[in-house]
Amino acid sequence: MKHNLILKVVSKFLIPLIFLFALYVQFHGDFGPGGGFQAGVIFSAGIILYALVFGVDSAKKVIPLHILRVLASLGVLIYAGTGVASLLLGGNYLEYGVLASTQLAGQHIGIIVIELGVGITVMAVMLIMFFAFAERGRPIEDVEDKEGSQ
Amino acid sequence: MDLIIGHYNYWLVIIIMMAGFYTVISRGNLVKKIAGLNIFQVSVFMLYISIGNVKDGAVPIIEKGVTLYSNPLPHVLILTAIVVGVATTALGLALVVRIKEAYGTIEEDEIHNQDHSL
Amino acid sequence: MIESHLSLLIVALPLLAAPIVAVLPNGRMPWAFSTLVSWAVFAMACLQLINVSTGNVISYELGGWAPPWGIEYRIDAANALVALIVAGIAAVTLPYALKSVEKEIPQQQHSLFYAAFMLCFTGLLGITLTGDIFNLFVFLEISSLSSYALISLGKQRQALTAAYQYLIMGTIGATFFIIGVGLLYAMTGTLNMVDLAQRLPELYEHRTIQTAFAFIMVGFALKLALFPLHLWLPNAYTYAPTVVTVFLAATATKVAVYVMLRVVFSVFGFTFIEDTPTDELFIILCIAGILMMSFYAIYQHDAKRLLAYSSVAQIGYMMIGIGLGSALGITATLVHLFNHALMKGALFMAIGAIVYQIGSSRIEDFSGLGKKMPWTFAAIVVGGLSLIGVPGTAGFISKWYLILAAIEQQHWLIVVVILLGSLLAVIYVWKLVEALYFKPATESSKTVSVQEAPLMLLIPTWLLVLANVYFGFNTELTVGTAETAIQLLLPGTNK
Numbered sequence: 001m002k003h004n005l006i007l008k009v010v011s012k013f014l015i016p017l018i019f020l021f022a023l024y025v026q027f028h029g030d031f032g033p034g035g036g037f038q039a040g041v042i043f044s045a046g047i048i049l050y051a052l053v054f055g056v057d058s059a060k061k062v063i064p065l066h067i068l069r070v071l072a073s074l075g076v077l078i079y080a081g082t083g084v085a086s087l088l089l090g091g092n093y094l095e096y097g098v099l100a101s102t103q104l105a106g107q108h109i110g111i112i113v114i115e116l117g118v119g120i121t122v123m124a125v126m127l128i129m130f131f132a133f134a135e136r137g138r139p140i141e142d143v144e145d146k147e148g149s150q
Numbered sequence: 151m152d153l154i155i156g157h158y159n160y161w162l163v164i165i166i167m168m169a170g171f172y173t174v175i176s177r178g179n180l181v182k183k184i185a186g187l188n189i190f191q192v193s194v195f196m197l198y199i200s201i202g203n204v205k206d207g208a209v210p211i212i213e214k215g216v217t218l219y220s221n222p223l224p225h226v227l228i229l230t231a232i233v234v235g236v237a238t239t240a241l242g243l244a245l246v247v248r249i250k251e252a253y254g255t256i257e258e259d260e261i262h263n264q265d266h267s268l
Numbered sequence: 269m270i271e272s273h274l275s276l277l278i279v280a281l282p283l284l285a286a287p288i289v290a291v292l293p294n295g296r297m298p299w300a301f302s303t304l305v306s307w308a309v310f311a312m313a314c315l316q317l318i319n320v321s322t323g324n325v326i327s328y329e330l331g332g333w334a335p336p337w338g339i340e341y342r343i344d345a346a347n348a349l350v351a352l353i354v355a356g357i358a359a360v361t362l363p364y365a366l367k368s369v370e371k372e373i374p375q376q377q378h379s380l381f382y383a384a385f386m387l388c389f390t391g392l393l394g395i396t397l398t399g400d401i402f403n404l405f406v407f408l409e410i411s412s413l414s415s416y417a418l419i420s421l422g423k424q425r426q427a428l429t430a431a432y433q434y435l436i437m438g439t440i441g442a443t444f445f446i447i448g449v450g451l452l453y454a455m456t457g458t459l460n461m462v463d464l465a466q467r468l469p470e471l472y473e474h475r476t477i478q479t480a481f482a483f484i485m486v487g488f489a490l491k492l493a494l495f496p497l498h499l500w501l502p503n504a505y506t507y508a509p510t511v512v513t514v515f516l517a518a519t520a521t522k523v524a525v526y527v528m529l530r531v532v533f534s535v536f537g538f539t540f541i542e543d544t545p546t547d548e549l550f551i552i553l554c555i556a557g558i559l560m561m562s563f564y565a566i567y568q569h570d571a572k573r574l575l576a577y578s579s580v581a582q583i584g585y586m587m588i589g590i591g592l593g594s595a596l597g598i599t600a601t602l603v604h605l606f607n608h609a610l611m612k613g614a615l616f617m618a619i620g621a622i623v624y625q626i627g628s629s630r631i632e633d634f635s636g637l638g639k640k641m642p643w644t645f646a647a648i649v650v651g652g653l654s655l656i657g658v659p660g661t662a663g664f665i666s667k668w669y670l671i672l673a674a675i676e677q678q679h680w681l682i683v684v685v686i687l688l689g690s691l692l693a694v695i696y697v698w699k700l701v702e703a704l705y706f707k708p709a710t711e712s713s714k715t716v717s718v719q720e721a722p723l724m725l726l727i728p729t730w731l732l733v734l735a736n737v738y739f740g741f742n743t744e745l746t747v748g749t750a751e752t753a754i755q756l757l758l759p760g761t762n763k
Contacts (some may be wrong), residue, residue: 073287
């Protein structure tokens with residue numbers, strides 16, 4: 001991990017772009033291709049890239065595990081909660097039309113909020129999975145050095 | 151001839167499906183089994199996406215001057231199935247990691263021997 | 269307001285509860301919260317069954333999209349009954365879970381354990397209530413994935429391999445199911461069960477439909493552990509934590525049997541099944557399954573494994589009813605589905621109470637415990653009698669209807685097999701009773717200072733035991749609801 005200057009420089013340049021693209025996919029998902037699943041995976045890919053280049057421990061400082069766990073639950077709650085909100089507003093479960101004054105606006109708000117929930121959960125769950133696997137066994141950064149001695 | 155070339159995507163589906171299924175059944179290595187399971191599931195994704203294709207249909211995004219679209223529903227269904235597949239793979243591999251820690255091996259017959267020699 | 273959204277809230281409440289439970293601090297909070305949720309769901313399931321008990325059908329449009337375009341939740345007497353038993357078992361299992369989970373699962377995993385439990389509960393309820401065949405797949409995977417995780421939490425390392433084996437076989441089953449669904453969608457262009465049932469009859473001769481049917485049948489036969497596709501079940505039930513075994517043994521396979529019933533009778537229609545060799549195949553496999561698995565059960569040394577093999581045999585009884593395809597046969601299937609959940613729930617809970625006290629489920633360690641744990645022992649005796657099918661217990665009612673159905677169609681072989689199966693059940697239940705009561709207590713360190721199980725374990729066990737006796741005398745709920753369900757599943761039969 002000492003002589004990866006190129007990797008570090010390139011990823012510092014790439015990671016913000018990855019996040020930006022993730023947000024684009026997230027919020028463009030209502031009228032174009034995209035949505036929460038894809039955006040969540042892209043967003044988590046940015047953080048995983050950070051973890052691969054700068055080490056898992058420093059990535060965990062950016063997003064600690066307990067926060068990820070809360071985020072994963074929060075996303076599901078946003079999704080299910082939107083359903084409950086539409087129930088309370090007099091519609092059926094997940095009937096977005098009642099969320100705003102007009103049907104179209106309601107559908108719009110509904111899908112944006114739902115996809116946000118999906119995006120948060122997918123992002124958090126992908127990272128939890130990555131960290132869970134990365135934690136087990138040898139630390140990733142030492143692989144090259146140890147293989148010679150085995 | 152048309153049966154083979156005209157339906158080439160379905161033939162591919164069948165070949166991939168059987169390759170994956172055979173891997174799951176025949177391999178003793180637990181990771182290879184998961185890989186086989188993934189290949190098996192991918193064939194189903196291909197099957198659904200083939201179903202959704204409409205001849206000469208455009209990408210299902212509303213655009214001016216386009217009247218014929220492909221069917222987007224199978225894509226949505228398969229998006230769900232892909233997520234399920236990711237979850238299954240993650241859980242399966244996590245179990246393999248735990249099995250490796252508990253038994254020291256990921257070969258099915260060695261695990262079997264350990265359980266029955268006790 | 270709750271009234272009109274009842275069918276949805278039953279599924280949505282545990283779904284909402286799962287993420288909340290996951291972030292609650294470890295301790296008793298997650299347990300208390302899930303227990304309350306399960307009681308609320310049970311109450312709603314009761315209300316719902318009352319709503320549909322007259323034979324009407326409730327349709328709930330998810331998101332306000334009308335079927336067949338939107339996802340529809342369709343509740344009739346059949347699935348209201350299954351939802352009731354799933355919710356009922358959860359409502360009884362969760363109070364039992366407190367002590368048992370504290371002993372078997374590490375403290376720091378408690379909130380995640382209950383979250384997974386809630387997800388599994390959501391999945392099973394979703395499968396029963398949905399009217400959309402792809403939605404059914406999604407709920408199937410929710411319940412399966414969480415149950416793989418729950419099984420792997422068992423104390424012994426074999427729990428990991430059992431969960432892995434179940435994961436592989438369960439995923440193959442579920443994938444077969446979506447292949448079948450995909451082929452159905454390709455032919456009909458719909459995923460709604462009612463819509464499918466209307467469009468399928470004209471396509472009966474089509475080979476794609478027959479292939480789809482074969483895929484769906486094999487897929488679900490794997491899920492419900494129909495002999496000889498049961499290989500995942502004994503290990504999974506033996507090594508899972510007690511609470512998980514109780515819950516899965518009483519609900520998971522039952523829900524799969526219900527799906528089989530729904531697919532065979534509501535989606536394809538029995539006329540289609542009769543043209544294929546499926547019904548004969550079911551009966552042959554069930555007969556082989558009942559006899560072989562009962563024999564297997566007799567030779568087991570582990571009480572949980574013994575009951576697991578007995579479960580595979582009992583699934584044979586349920587599937588025979590589907591194979592017969594008559595009104596009486598379906599009644600027997602639905603009633604046995606309900607009753608078997610009660611008896612296996614009670615038996616696994618009682619065994620779980622012994623495991624709680626001595627830390628082992630091997631039958632040889634049980635000697636002499638009957639006198640030290642009289643209430644647990646009595647629960648095993650009554651549960652065992654119900655499993656055998658002694659008059660006065662719930663097991664008798666379902667076997668009685670099954671025998672009537674077999675006699676009606678003059679399938680004498682089935683009658684003989686059912687009686688033989690009951691005799692074999694006498695032997696394996698006796699094996700438990702003999703070890704518990706008639707063998708002298710060994711002076712091993714494990715059993716010397718054993719006392720009766722704590723009340724928190726005994727009360728749920730006895731609730732299920734008493735339910736076994738109650739439904740052995742009062743058949744209004746089980747048989748009555750099943751007969752209402754038949755009017756919808758087999759239109760044209762007059763009762």
